[in-house]
Amino acid sequence: MNKMELVEHIAARTQQTKTDAAAALDAVLDGITEALKKGDEVRLVGFGTFGVKHRAASKGRNPTTGAEIDIAASNSARFKVGASLKAELNKK
DSSP states (O other): OOHHHHHHHHHHHHTOOHHHHHHHHHHHHHHHHHHHHTTOOEEETTTEEEEEEEEOOEEEEOTTTOOEEEEOOEEEEEEEEOHHHHHHHTOO
């Protein structure tokens, strides 16, 4: 499912226009992004938790030349699935 398909799903479920559904989805994604940028977690009970994982700087190797390179520290988003969603995915 891509973003447009999700917008169509939201519009159908909430009986809104696709424009309103797209605005609502964008607002949710912006809220999650802003919280993660501040280092906060976003917990959606039953669905899961979005968080930020910090990776320390490290050394690596260029596979072509074998030269050592520095890999900069970075942050990445993580998602931990909630119990309800996990149970739903494992239903038979």
